[in-house]
Amino acid sequence: MRRGLTLALLAIAPLAVAEPLRDSGASVVAKCLSCHMTDAGGVDIVGLAAIEALPPEWPFLFEDAFDLDGDGIAGQMRFVSGGGYPLAGRFGEKLAAGRFEDFAEIAAGAHGLSISGPEEMARIRAAFEILSPDPGLPEPAALARFEARGCGDCHVTRTFDHDGRTYMPLSDFLLHDLGDGPVRTAPLWGCPACLDTPGHEAAVN
Amino acid sequence: MRLTFAAALLATLATTATAQEATIVLPKGNFGNYNPTLSAKEAVLANWEMAASGILAGEVLGRQVVKAADDGASFKALSRQAAFAVDTMVTRYNAAAWLYHENPGVTPMDDATLQGLVTAAALDCDAEDCSAEAQTIRAAFAQASAELGAATEDARGEIVARQDRVDAVLLSEQLAMVADYLESAAWGSDLVLTEHGRDADVLADRIVGAVALWRNVEPYVGLTSPEVDDAINAASTNLLRTMRRGLQGVERIEPESALLADLTVAASNLAAEFRRASALFAS
Numbered sequence: 001m002r003r004g005l006t007l008a009l010l011a012i013a014p015l016a017v018a019e020p021l022r023d024s025g026a027s028v029v030a031k032c033l034s035c036h037m038t039d040a041g042g043v044d045i046v047g048l049a050a051i052e053a054l055p056p057e058w059p060f061l062f063e064d065a066f067d068l069d070g071d072g073i074a075g076q077m078r079f080v081s082g083g084g085y086p087l088a089g090r091f092g093e094k095l096a097a098g099r100f101e102d103f104a105e106i107a108a109g110a111h112g113l114s115i116s117g118p119e120e121m122a123r124i125r126a127a128f129e130i131l132s133p134d135p136g137l138p139e140p141a142a143l144a145r146f147e148a149r150g151c152g153d154c155h156v157t158r159t160f161d162h163d164g165r166t167y168m169p170l171s172d173f174l175l176h177d178l179g180d181g182p183v184r185t186a187p188l189w190g191c192p193a194c195l196d197t198p199g200h201e202a203a204v205n
Numbered sequence: 206m207r208l209t210f211a212a213a214l215l216a217t218l219a220t221t222a223t224a225q226e227a228t229i230v231l232p233k234g235n236f237g238n239y240n241p242t243l244s245a246k247e248a249v250l251a252n253w254e255m256a257a258s259g260i261l262a263g264e265v266l267g268r269q270v271v272k273a274a275d276d277g278a279s280f281k282a283l284s285r286q287a288a289f290a291v292d293t294m295v296t297r298y299n300a301a302a303w304l305y306h307e308n309p310g311v312t313p314m315d316d317a318t319l320q321g322l323v324t325a326a327a328l329d330c331d332a333e334d335c336s337a338e339a340q341t342i343r344a345a346f347a348q349a350s351a352e353l354g355a356a357t358e359d360a361r362g363e364i365v366a367r368q369d370r371v372d373a374v375l376l377s378e379q380l381a382m383v384a385d386y387l388e389s390a391a392w393g394s395d396l397v398l399t400e401h402g403r404d405a406d407v408l409a410d411r412i413v414g415a416v417a418l419w420r421n422v423e424p425y426v427g428l429t430s431p432e433v434d435d436a437i438n439a440a441s442t443n444l445l446r447t448m449r450r451g452l453q454g455v456e457r458i459e460p461e462s463a464l465l466a467d468l469t470v471a472a473s474n475l476a477a478e479f480r481r482a483s484a485l486f487a488s
Contacts, residue, residue: 057265061266079243079251081239081247084244086251
């Protein structure tokens, strides 16, 4: 079934990349992919399975909501509704969702889309799981330069293991306010070029 | 169709909430119209979760140090890992001090364990054979993580016991708890790590751990009484400002010091406001 879905996704991929489908009669899955697919044929949400496997203690390793350590960096975690029990936010640049399905609902609402029900949601999840690129580990020299610039203070270089593999999200999954309201430290895994790209050092400093 | 969705949801929950799955029953939620805003009950439970998960983080880090020792890590690598772990373990343990204080069923770390942990993490060794020092680190972190693990279980029991309570009861209880804690002498006494020059760290972590509860529950107090909301924000800012100003560069805090007196006044003022907030939701 998964193989069939992969083939179907590959079939619509060129169309999805070529033109946004928001107003067409295509399925919500195709509409999502029309914006989220990259030229490389994957989606722009890297490491979906790994995000879900992020250890629950992860943000606690780095949280310093009041900058008690005096390093000039205050980062705080965000809890979001889990329909009756709070969940630590891990999806979205505002950490607005703890589960993929919740995040998909937020995104759909923001784009004027309506997910018809659980079955469609399951198809969306399957599509993103299949097409989400696997995050590799960064090249050591680039990582050293990245850390030397101080980027590792928030884009932390700590790793975690899951299913026999090692992951380095390059994010503390905390909210930081750099002047435009709190935003999550973007996970830079799967973006080797980002390690050598000047970011927001000026704002941070 | 319902079964399919339930299965998919269960699979999702299994991966996203591993820390919670053992004891806490996560609700399925309603499909559609997801709103990330915490309900009042969720806001209270988030504070419990924050404390319990913080203790858990310490346990996990401790176990990782033990594993590194068992895997034969070099002393330097082990020492580096221990140094990172100990800060988080001590910080998170002290940030959850309100939970330990207000819930006698959650057993605090033994003072000797905590001191042994900090001592072990500071060990140095330039000799060729550092196996004795590595063993000391291993033993100290194993003991600490065992005690933190037991406390995590106990804290989860406290959360489970509250899952069926209604929002107002939970809000009132938590606001009263933090008021009790800030009114007590507990946050400023038994600093335990005095000999390590960490009085200020311990004190700051305990205060911040208690004040941090406010962030999640504030919206519900604000909706009920903007006046109490403002008063808590003012008292909280004053406590944090007093703390920042007073603790800078301080290693040792004497029980009769002016600094502790100032902090006690500020903490008592905040406690009084939390007490008023608690009364808003008391039946």
